[in-house]
Each structure stands twice: as structure tokens, then as C-alpha cells.
Amino acid sequence: MNKNRMIVLENVTKSYGEKAALQGISFDVENGELCVLIGPSGCGKSTTLKLINRMLEPDGGEILIEGRSVRDFKPELLRRKIGYVIQSIGLFPHMKVSQNIAVVPSLLKWERKRIGERVDYLLELVGLDPAIYRDKYPNELSGGEAQRIGVARALASDPPLLLMDEPFGAVDPLNREILQVEFLKIQRKLKKTVILVTHDLDEAIKLADKIVIMDMGRIVQIGQPENILSKPANSFVRNFVGTDRAIKRLSRFQVADYMNRASSTTIRRLKESNYKEAASRRESRFLWITDEMGILTGWIDFKNFKESDRLEEGITHVDPSNFAVRAEFTLKESLSRMLSQGVRSLPVTDEKNRLIGEINLSTIEKLTELEE
Amino acid sequence: MRRMRYLGWISVSIQIVLFSIIILHMKLWESFLGFIFGREEDIIYPRAPLSILVGEHLFLVIVSTLLALIAGTLLGIYVTRPRGRDFLTIVNDVTAIGQTFPPVAVLALAVPIVGFGAKPTILALFLYSILPILRNTVTGLENIPPDIRESAIGMGFTGLQRLLRVELPIALPVIMAGIRISFVINIGTATIGAVVGAGGLGTPIISGLVRNNPSFVLEGALVSAFLAIIADQFLAQIERAMRAPYERALSS
Incomplete structure (x- = not known):
């Protein structure tokens, strides 16, 4: 095996x-x-989940965790090794946050100091x-x-699953997005x-390494989200x-993996102070302009730029944090920004607004071509 | 909010002290009742001091409520467990009969079997007070949100651990409210114990009725009413303290 x-x-x-809630489900999940x-409601997805920690018992088939059947364990002991988070979280109202998180460690009889x-550690991990x-x-x-506390509680005894x-x-929705990103980091x-x-399909696409799509108690498709x-x-x-x-598929891809790096020769950029260079770079239509620190300040479109014009007048100044995208953005976000700005390429900046690259519409277009 | 609770305890303590002074100093009673009824006849029930009567009375009420507490909560827990759920209806019905059956009738039926005195009275009070405690135990346990139960199961509590560490602590204030109701009702009802010789604050009332002496009746009635009011406030304070800090946090 x-x-x-x-x-x-x-x-x-x-x-x-x-x-029949489940009619023969087979899949595996790697370490x-x-x-x-x-899947739609009633497709059996929650039932499947509850079979794994024996909140429900299957009528047939086999469920193995690390090669051992779940039936080999006492249900309570099995569940203490598996973190469990439900929609309504189900924190115990009469216990403080620390006691809530400590539930499984204290069931496992950890020492008080270790639990504390x-x-x-877990509160810091979830950002509280x-x-x-x-x-x-x-x-x-x-x-x-x-x-967040619900997630911390589920992770309390450091379960592998x-x-x-x-x-x-x-x-x-707003907080959901934040929590999803934080959970991915964790x-x-x-x-x-x-x-x-x-x-929520968007959630699945954002989070999953592997998606199992279910309908009416059967698995319809298993695969990576992009596939x-x-x-x-x-x-x-x-x-x-x-x-x-x-x-939707574009939200699976990050700018970092598809941008042209600033170090490559294809990217056209210029320090604002360095006017003389502008003429020599004029063969390309666009030029990203940065200051001495490398911070993006604007761009030049040479199409509307005449020989006689002064360089300063040709610069379109932009607020980098609104205009540029960041390396960790998804291509979906980049596309949205391109459309709203009406441009075919966008500068990529780091957290200090320094120009680090460029992302082009043509790259994104290639990724949206689907096989029917 | 914290201040308010503090004041509650002070007020209850003051009432208890006042009550003790009144029942321990018979002269105060004598002059008070004498002022109402005049001095010519017996003012104070002569055969026992008030402190003894109050002691007997509290004995009847506390013993019967404690027994009802044990029986009521255990039954309540049992009928809310999976294996006892079938009995929920029948237990509810039987205890409802216990409450609708008049305590006087219980006394009449019990005396031939257990004899005169405290025993038949405690039995009557016990049957009478088991229902509020049982009902509140069942309500408290049944009203625990299903998601809390699910997460407790999912985290690996055994049935007993879940009951002791999650369900009972959450249900406790509701159970306590049932105990308070039973206890206060029993203080009033226990006066009938005097009919079968159980003593308590019913004794001067019965005696006053027999001898046509309203001052005796008032003595027993006023003291038991006062006792009920104080007990109610005292238990309400305990209940409030039990409504674990999480509920205080919400309201402050």
C-alpha cells in the first residue's frame, strides 16, 4: 500500500x-x-465526513486511516486524534477560550503547563x-x-487529520475571504x-489541492481544481x-508564477530622473517609471508622445497601490484590475510598491483557453 | 453589574439577620401582635418557641427538596439519555400526577402506612416538588444547542464526560431555577404537616384555628411567608451566581 x-x-x-445516502464511495487523500x-445539498458530502470519525457508521465498505480501519479504534479515542470543525463551531459557552481550546489535550491528560x-501557541497561530x-x-x-478559535481547538492536540x-x-463574505486566506497560510x-x-465552489477552488465532486451519493469527478x-x-x-x-480557473494561478521579472530584458522601465535613456528605449510603446528607490510612480505611452514633448509631460502618474498588482494576487484579480483600468499589462510591485515585474493580458488569455 | 450582585447578597444577608432577630426575640413578636390584637389573651403560641418551629419547618422542607432534587435530576438525566428516552413521556405523566394530587390527600393516604409525624409530610412534599425539578432538568438538558452536542461528540468526549463537563454545567442554572420553585412552594405547603404532627410553622396556625385565636394563625403565617420570601431571594442569588460568567459577560 x-x-x-x-x-x-x-x-x-x-x-x-x-x-441511500452513499452508493459506493471510493477515494483517497494523501498525507x-x-x-x-x-456538491449540492443531499449529495452525501457531510455524511462521508461523519463516517471518517465515526459520528456515523457505514453500512458497507472500508475506511482506512494510515492503513488501519477506523473500526479498530474506539470511537472516542479515534475522534481525539482527528480535528473537527463544524459550521456553527459549537464552542462551549461555559468555558473560557483557553478551556475550549484545551478540551482535547485535557481529555488526553496532558500536563497543565504543556496545555497552557x-x-x-495556537491563539498566536490563528492571529489572536x-x-x-x-x-x-x-x-x-x-x-x-x-x-478562529474553532480552528485552534481542532488543532489543539496536533492531530495529523x-x-x-x-x-x-x-x-x-468579507470575513470568509480573510479566514480562507489565513487558513491557507496555516x-x-x-x-x-x-x-x-x-x-461554495469558489471556496473549493481557492483552498483545494483536490476536489471530489459528489451528486446523489456518488462521486462524479475527482481532480485538481484547475483540471x-x-x-x-x-x-x-x-x-x-x-x-x-x-x-474561476484563473483564481488558481498566482501572478508570481506568470509575470515577467523586472530583471529580464523584456521589461521596459526607467528611472524618472534618467531622461536621456527615454529616447533610446522609445522603440517599445510603454515604459514603467520608477523613482530612485525603485518605487513605481507612473508610466509613459510613447504612442501619444512627440519628439518635442518634455518627458515629464508624457508621464501618467499613478498610485501604485491602486494600479499595480502584487505577486501573491491571483490572475483573476489581475484580469479584473486590467479590465477596470482598461490596460493590457500591469506592473507588479512588492509590499513597498517597488516595481518587480509586469503581467500581460496575453499570458492570462492563454490560460483561459479550455478544452471542451 | 458586579456591584448589583454584591448588593443582592447584602440585601439577602440583612434580611436573614433581621429574621433571626425576630424569631429569637419573642418579646418583639409579643409586642407586635399585642399591638394588633390587644393584650387580654394569649398572644404567642405557648407550647414551642418560634426558633424551634422554624427549625422543624426548614427540616421538613430541606429534606423533602433534597430527596426531590436527587430523584428529579437523576430521572431527568436518565430520560434524556438515548437508552432512557422511551420513558420521557411516562415519567412526565407520573410526576404530573404527583403534583396534581393534593398534598393533604397524600397525607391522608400515607399516615396509615408510615404513621404520624414528619415522614408522611416529607413524602407529600417530595411528591409535590419532584415535578418542577424534573421538568427543569429535562428542559435544561434538551435545550443544549445541537451544535454544542455535536462538537462535544466530535472531539471525543465519552457519554459521561459529555454529561458532566458540558451538558450539566450548561443546564445547571435552569435546574437551579426548578429547585428554587420547589423549595419556595414547599415552605408554604409544609404548614399542613402540622395536621399529622410534623411540627413546623403550621402548628400555631392549626392551633389558632382550633382555639379561634387569630394571633396564633398570624404568627405562623407571617413567619412562613417571610421565610419563603427570604429563601426565594437567597436561592435566586445562588442561581444568578451559577448563570456562569459567560451570561454575565453578555449582559454587562
Whole structure:
């Protein structure tokens, strides 16, 4: 057996009375992989999740964690080794934040000192100041804070596996985006094996290493998000991912991987003070202008620039933080910015607004070509 | 908010001190009741001092409420567990009968079996007070949000750990409210114990009725009413303190 496979489901079936909820589900999740189960309500995605930590028992098939059947473990002991986050989070209202996070470590009878250190570490990990939040009660938290605590609690005993049932579903859209980004950062750092259930396709595309699309108790397609978007297996998936899948797919790609670096010769740039050079670079139409520190200040379009004009008059000055994109932006965001600015290429800047490269519409266009 | 709680305890303490002074100093009673009824006849029930009557009374109420507390919470826990859920309706019905059955009738039926005295009275009070405690235990446990139960299961609590560490602490203020209701009602109801010789504050009331002496009746009635008011406030304070800090945080 492949050692890398953390979770294996083999032909798992489950029915509630007459109604078949799962009709033979098989997939596996590799160590450190973030697998998203997605599909319309009633497709069996939450049922699948609950079978893994034995909140439900399957009627048939086999579920293996690290090569061992989940039936080999006592349910309670199994669950203590698996982080679990639900949509409504379910923090215990009578316990302080620190006690909530410490639940599983104290069930596992960790020493008090170790638990305290772990709680502080986790609060910092999810971006909350331990000194402020340790002694708060859940009803003193905002939805976003409670969700962060929920994640910290699930990670408390450092389980290798995390099950998340619509973890960001109850948070408002703005905070959801922030939490998703933060969760991705945590996940890149900790490399947990995560199985996440959602009905939000954008969330799945943003987070998943692998997407499992389900419908009516069956798996319809398994694959990387970009592959599912470019090659939907059938009309159900095509409808499910929507007609804008070409654009959705762009959110899988980062500017950093597709930009022309400032160090390459193809990029045209000029220090504002260096007027003489402008003439020699005139063969190309656009020129990014920076100051002495390399900070983007504007651009020149030589199409409307006459020999007699002074260079300063040809410069279109821009606010770099609004105009340029950053290396960590997705191509979807870049495209949106290009369209709203009405340009075919955009400068890429670092966190100090220094020009580090350029991203072109033609590059993005190539990525949106899909196979039908 | 914190200040308010503090004031609550002070007010209850003052009332308890005042109450103790009144029942321990019979002269005060004598002059008060004498002022109302004139001095010619017996003013104060002569056969027992008030402190003894209050002691007997509290004994009846505390023992019966404690028994009801044990039986009510255990039954309440049992019928909300998966294996006891089938009994929820029947237990509710039986305890409802216990409450609708008049305590006097319970006394009448119990005396031939257990004899006169405190025993039949405690039995009647016990049956009478088990329902509020049971009902509140069931309500408190049933009203725990399903997501809290689900996350407790998902984190690996055993059934008993879940009950003791999550469900009972959350339900505790509601259970306490049931105890308070039972206790206060029992203070009033326990006066009938005097009919079967259980003593308590019913004794001067019965005696006053028999001897046509309203001053005796007033003595027993006023003191038991006062006792009920103080007990109610005292238990309400405990209940408030139990409404764990999380609820205070919300309201402050």
C-alpha cells in the first residue's frame, strides 16, 4: 500500500432507512493534502465526513486511516486524534477560550503547563493575542474570532487529520475571504491532511489541492481544481462549475508564477530622473517609471508622445497601490484590475510598491483557453 | 453589574439577620401582635418557641427538596439519555400526577402506612416538588444547542464526560431555577404537616384555628411567608451566581 495515503475510502455505502445516502464511495487523500468534498445539498458530502470519525457508521465498505480501519479504534479515542470543525463551531459557552481550546489535550491528560503553552501557541497561530483572548467567553467573540478559535481547538492536540464541515459557512463574505486566506497560510505551514466539506465552489477552488465532486451519493469527478474547471467530466459538473469556469480557473494561478521579472530584458522601465535613456528605449510603446528607490510612480505611452514633448509631460502618474498588482494576487484579480483600468499589462510591485515585474493580458488569455 | 450582585447578597444577608432577630426575640413578636390584637389573651403560641418551629419547618422542607432534587435530576438525566428516552413521556405523566394530587390527600393516604409525624409530610412534599425539578432538568438538558452536542461528540468526549463537563454545567442554572420553585412552594405547603404532627410553622396556625385565636394563625403565617420570601431571594442569588460568567459577560 502507498504509504502516503492518509485516508482511503473503499466502496463505502450508507443509507438512512429506505434512502441511500452513499452508493459506493471510493477515494483517497494523501498525507498533507487538502481535499474538498463538494456538491449540492443531499449529495452525501457531510455524511462521508461523519463516517471518517465515526459520528456515523457505514453500512458497507472500508475506511482506512494510515492503513488501519477506523473500526479498530474506539470511537472516542479515534475522534481525539482527528480535528473537527463544524459550521456553527459549537464552542462551549461555559468555558473560557483557553478551556475550549484545551478540551482535547485535557481529555488526553496532558500536563497543565504543556496545555497552557499549546493554547498560547495556537491563539498566536490563528492571529489572536493570547493575553486578550485567553480569558474571554465565547459570547464575547465576533463570528470571525469564534471561527478562529474553532480552528485552534481542532488543532489543539496536533492531530495529523482535520475534518471540516462547512467551516466558513456561517461567517460573512468579507470575513470568509480573510479566514480562507489565513487558513491557507496555516495549512501551508502545518501541512495537515484536511478533508473539507463545502457547497461554495469558489471556496473549493481557492483552498483545494483536490476536489471530489459528489451528486446523489456518488462521486462524479475527482481532480485538481484547475483540471476540473478545464475538463468537466460530464454535463453535471459543467453545470455545477458554471459558465464562468474559465475565469474561476484563473483564481488558481498566482501572478508570481506568470509575470515577467523586472530583471529580464523584456521589461521596459526607467528611472524618472534618467531622461536621456527615454529616447533610446522609445522603440517599445510603454515604459514603467520608477523613482530612485525603485518605487513605481507612473508610466509613459510613447504612442501619444512627440519628439518635442518634455518627458515629464508624457508621464501618467499613478498610485501604485491602486494600479499595480502584487505577486501573491491571483490572475483573476489581475484580469479584473486590467479590465477596470482598461490596460493590457500591469506592473507588479512588492509590499513597498517597488516595481518587480509586469503581467500581460496575453499570458492570462492563454490560460483561459479550455478544452471542451 | 458586579456591584448589583454584591448588593443582592447584602440585601439577602440583612434580611436573614433581621429574621433571626425576630424569631429569637419573642418579646418583639409579643409586642407586635399585642399591638394588633390587644393584650387580654394569649398572644404567642405557648407550647414551642418560634426558633424551634422554624427549625422543624426548614427540616421538613430541606429534606423533602433534597430527596426531590436527587430523584428529579437523576430521572431527568436518565430520560434524556438515548437508552432512557422511551420513558420521557411516562415519567412526565407520573410526576404530573404527583403534583396534581393534593398534598393533604397524600397525607391522608400515607399516615396509615408510615404513621404520624414528619415522614408522611416529607413524602407529600417530595411528591409535590419532584415535578418542577424534573421538568427543569429535562428542559435544561434538551435545550443544549445541537451544535454544542455535536462538537462535544466530535472531539471525543465519552457519554459521561459529555454529561458532566458540558451538558450539566450548561443546564445547571435552569435546574437551579426548578429547585428554587420547589423549595419556595414547599415552605408554604409544609404548614399542613402540622395536621399529622410534623411540627413546623403550621402548628400555631392549626392551633389558632382550633382555639379561634387569630394571633396564633398570624404568627405562623407571617413567619412562613417571610421565610419563603427570604429563601426565594437567597436561592435566586445562588442561581444568578451559577448563570456562569459567560451570561454575565453578555449582559454587562
